[in-house]
Amino acid sequence: MKIACLGGGPAGLYFAISMKLRDAGHDVTVFERNRPDDTFGWGVVLSDETLGNLAANDPVSAEAIRRHFAYWDDIAVNYRGRRIVSTGHGFCGIGRKQLLNLLQQRALALGVTLRFETEVDSAADLAKTHDLVIAADGLNSKTRSAFAQHFKPDIDVRKCKFVWLGTRQKFEDAFTFIFEETTHGWIWAHAYQFDADTATFIVECAEATWNRFGFDAMSSEQSIATCERIFAKYLGGHALMSNARHLRGSAWLNFPRLLCETWSHRNIVLMGDAAATAHFSIGSGTKLAMESAISLAGHLASEPGIEAAFRKYEDARRTEVLRLQSAARNSLEWFESVERYVHLDPVQFNYSLLTRSQRISHENLRLRDKAWLEGAEAWFQRQAGSNTADVRRPMFAPLRLRDMTLKNRVVVSPMAQYKAVDGCPTDWHLVHYAERAKGGAGLVCIEMTCVSPQGRITPGCTGLYAPEHEAAWKRIVDFVHAETDARICCQLGHSGAKGSTQLGWEEMDAPLKDGNWPLLAASDVPWSPRNQRPKAMDRADMDRVRDEFVAAARMAERAGFDMLELHCAHGYLLSGFITPLTNRRSDEYGGSLENRMRYPLEVFRAVRAVWPAGKPISVRISATDWVGDDGIAPHDAVEIARLLAEAGVDICDVSAGQTSIRARPVYGRMFQTPFSDRIRNETGMATMAVGNVYEPDHVNSILMAGRADLVCLARPHLADPYWTLHAAAKLGDKRETWPVPYWAGRDQLYRLAESAEAAATSV
Ligand SMILES: Cc1cc2nc3c(=O)[nH]c(=O)nc-3n(C[C@H](O)[C@H](O)[C@H](O)COP(=O)(O)OP(=O)(O)OC[C@H]3O[C@@H](n4cnc5c(N)ncnc54)[C@H](O)[C@@H]3O)c2cc1C
């Protein structure tokens, strides 16, 4: 085949090598506009895993690369006058110029033609004279632009400004992060050694900080001098150096996240940065480029024609690219939000930084650096006020809210059972909640319990509006208090426009087949075209419903609940006031967010006034409506939380969605936790995270990184009421209390866990 590689970066060169290795008869030419030694940037990072993939493809170039690697195991974080070092991270760095020179030599040895100082104006022209054109022409790919209608690139230019510099200062012992507070805001550096006497030194900051520094008006030299002053104490008198002379102006960039809908067109195929980018903070751009080259070369060798090979290449690489882009997005968003985290203690800040991409879990950090993680866990327990001398996971730290102390941070999230009779809990509820309280969670939150018959979601919902309800709940609460050390929280709510619907396992949110009751809501907006139109509440309705909440709170107190939660989420009555999607009021309860919050806050204050001062109240919110800017967005949730905190709400239970049939949620592991993180770290309010959290590792990393104070698990507790005790046994923590009659079972579980652990470590 006659092949043109447009671009002599890692993608183009490595593809040329990979093709020649598979068939020396291919006629391969690399066209590169620069000279062999011209290159932007300094060092690149590759992992041991990537090097393994390169060695399997071409042991010769892999060995040459390996010989030039600078290795380091540690990550050092300089922040607020402290340098915290953790180990076991295993990276290697190589100069970009060195890498390209090695690849050039290898390509020449294999018979590839390298044409330097050759600008290619049109990939389409090359495509006429070659069987195959690899468009590896980098981030600003002309080929991608020329065929933009076909490739459909999606480019998201990110918020931070960065500049890629080098220095002779040594950063040999660790990949180093430096965070500096200046009068203009925070600015930070990512520094790592890549050969005997040079280190990469990337400086980054928020655009607002960059503007305040006046970097926009500075020449490259002035920018560098300013960065040298900012980081002087880390540079040991060494200069910062730029080699981005080919870039105009100051060489500061905004990172563009790029993905294309398709990667091939006729006999032209995109590769490397031309096809997709991954933020430099997870060091994967070169990895992506080289691994894509291996993939395409392999498929071209095994498939009957280039079309089939392109298809296989896209199928194989797209998933990997999306996976890395997702980790890269988490990582770059963390850096975009640095100022959100700068109030954190250095230990927690460091943990948050290390786990930012969500690729490194809590227990994975233990494998990397046990001593460091145990130090961090000890810090967590100390600041939680625990008197434990042993190191324990964050999930087993106590939490105090007013006079209530929870033994650990796991919460049974409220879950409707639809088993009540006329609002009255039954033996089902006794057994259900008793089992969960025996199962080890620090807090059991009961299902949405409705303040009136009209406020029920379904005919099977529990209530607190009649004396027999109070008595039935008291029986459950008394059992929990007498037989377990869990605390129990009562979630109070009113269904609003989502009332009078079928049981959860029938047709969810659909009106009853018969026996519907009239509905009330902020405005007369039905939940869906199938649901009945609610009455827009007038002042008398608002007073009555508020008083129903107060009466229910009094009953909850007499029943002995330890905590109250006001349900202001998921599209029910109070949530319906908060979201503009269902609140169309023109009085002081509609319009601005402050107005829309007025009634929920009125209800909260009235309830707070009758609820004992020593007992806490949480409020559950939907932190996003998942409909973009038309509805509640995460930044609104921060304002909602601020208003709640000001009114005296003790903790915000951060859920999301279920407020509109238009919602388009983006699901994933711990998918709602970022909202809790944002609220907690921007307002200082305590939060509960919830949503697809199902492993102890998730809970520990959320808590340790300061993304929430409590973690709620719903479905995992349906599958396993003993989730917390089982997790403790598996983790080898024997300090959670089991019900006395179950001790024999507990001891057997401990033994089994120990044997499983011993077997796993002996493999
Ligand atoms: C600040 C920063 C730090 C980074 N750190 C890392 C890291 O630590 N690890 C990592 O793996 N990656 C890192 N990267 C990313 C990495 O540099 C790229 O992902 C990688 O170089 C992509 O390889 P490529 O071959 O696709 O593109 P490039 O390396 O950009 O190569 C494209 C080549 O095509 C040539 N070219 C373009 N147009 C034409 C034309 N019309 N005619 C002729 N030649 C042309 C260019 O001159 C260039 O040499 C970083 C990037 C940045 C910006």
Ligand SMILES: Cc1cc2nc3c(=O)[nH]c(=O)nc-3n(C[C@H](O)[C@H](O)[C@H](O)COP(=O)(O)O)c2cc1C
């Ligand atoms: C069967 C079921 C019933 C639920 N009922 C309620 C409820 O009454 N009140 C509430 O706030 N959330 C309710 N939820 C939502 C959960 O509390 C939780 O927010 C959601 O399931 C996400 O958590 P998970 O991924 O751990 O299941 C319910 C969830 C389930 C699965």
